[in-house]
Amino acid sequence: MKKKEAEKRIVQLAAELERHNHNYYVLNAPEITDFQYDLLMMELQQLEKMFPELLRKDSPTQKVGSDILPYNEIAGSLPRQFEQYPHRYPMLSLSNTYSLDELSSFNERVEKGSASPYTFSCELKFDGTAICLTYKNGRLMRALTRGDGSVGDDVTRNVLQIPSVPETLKDGSGYPDEFEIRGEIYMPYKAFDKLNRQREIEEEQPFANPRNAAAGSLKLLDPKLVKGRGLECTLYHLIVEEPVAATHIEALQKASSWGLPVSGLVKECINLDEVNEYINRWDSERKNLPYATDGIVVKVNQLALQASLGYTAKSPRWATAYKFKPEEALTKLVSIDYQVGRTGAVTPVANLEPVQLSGTKVKRASLHNADQMQLLDIHIGDYVYVEKGGEIIPKITRVEPSRRGFDIVEAVFPSHCPVCGAPLVRDEDEARHFCPNQDNCPPQIKGKFIHFIGRKAMGINAGEATVEQLYSKGYIRELSDLYKLTPELLLTLDKWKEKSVSNFIESLSKSREVPFERVLFALGIRHIGETTAKSIAMRFGDIWSISMATREELLEIDDVGAKLADSILSYFSNPLHMRIIKELEEYGLQMKVDSGKKTVQSDILKGMTIVISGNFSIPRDEMKFLVEANGGKAGSSISGNTAYMVAGEKCGPAKLEKALKLGVQIIDETQFFEMINKI
Ligand SMILES: [Zn+2]
Structure with a gap:
């Protein structure tokens, strides 16, 4: 290359x-x-x-990936969720490999750095989310997520809901005054299945796999909800100032004797052969475990050797992870369906001769897009390999050429929408085909409604199934139709009684108070996100000004790129959309920014990132809003790019420390208001 x-x-x-x-x-x-x-x-x-x-x-x-929510993600209704604290020692990730060969080069590197004999500790790699616990005088002081490796979210209250994590250690067991121990929070399959069944009933998107469910649960705002999630914890790395043992495995045994959860499946291996044996054994036996694992972690057991091997910028040199290859199966491709999604994206889905894979029967697999089909050179009737990793929809990875018969038929991506018949288009920078018939293509119409009623949009008390029914009965076609629904009509819906009808009507009526920025987001203009909707709403103030905005004016807004600008222009140039907006306004929806929240048009803070921390005379969200309304960016963590930190009562000590260290200017509420001429 x-x-x-x-x-x-x-x-x-x-x-x-x-x-x-x-x-x-x-x-x-x-x-x-x-x-x-x-x-x-x-x-x-x-x-x-x-x-x-x-x-x-x-x-x-x-760098290690970060689980910290950047401010933009949670702009709008959600406040910053957790306090953040720095990790005393950075939380790194492990280097990983899929090959036993690479494992032997890992061994060679260790050997080079070692003067005396050493052994390995082999452990199952639990597929969960990393956690770092600090115990002080026998009590759990703090539980931090990995975060970005150097700063994590404080989830102590949630971790205390996990039965296997002790709040206090066993009396008289000889634990050090203060130590850190790291491990994994995971969700056993049973709890995972229960949770997803529940979510389906509540018409919420199920979690893709137990790991995501665990990570999502750990970040719930209400600890009581965490309790019901059935999370578990396993700890695997003790960090102490004064050594309590000579080897890693002894240290884990100590931790276990203090009352901490440690896996019983850790094994000391005296050489690489034993490591390989452990790997081979668990590659098949892990299928019988009640929780998900995705590999084996091999660590140098001798702590002195660990210390002398040290770390790279990203991972320790004394440990590596061997990842299990996802299982694959060979089966026949029977046919391909082309599904039209809510956004109009057309996805090819393969129908397969049923085959057993990772404990489930697989009948369908994703083919992603036309490029992928071409790359695979796929034909109907081919024998194909399917793979299932991370419990997401299985995927076809390749064709088995030796099994190709004479009866194969070329797989041709359709040129027209299989639902509405409109000619498909393909965006230049996207590999997917789209049906452009946004307003008349049934799955897209339904998609619009589902988006519109969503929690982050209009927050109407209904789900996909309701939209499906209303649509199939012909009650809804345009967004404004929702507000035309009468109790009599609603009572004709399957299983709907007076109670559900009145709930629904009430939430429709409540949605009239949803602020304009969310209404703008709810309209479902392509490429518009929650945050951009807010910026645009604040800049223009009302829907009619937005509808008349020029491309240049739109592009002046920070988060608005060419794609979004064009999409907005095309949306408002459609008379149908203008009529629907007018109707929605007549039904009482907010089509302008609440005047109490008046858009401040100053750009005094242009180009500045400002971090708000602590309590103020007005809600923190308002403070952030003021930053953005004056052209600034509300940052979530202190960095070299932070222009000011506005510190309120009880502001985060870690943030303060970092600001001081980096020389970020710290100001109080009054100074901030003066700066934006609010007083
Ligand atoms: Zn269509």
């Missing part, structure tokens, strides 16, 4: 990995399997190795 191509690919890979990190750590909704993720990461590492001059400091290979 030439340098130029490599450079291009590196940028692509970095962006792709960032996106998947975000999906995984922040949204808890991965789109790809771990294995696919690791492949992308390996490709990037490889390229950076070939062209070291192209290695960027901010490359995803150089």
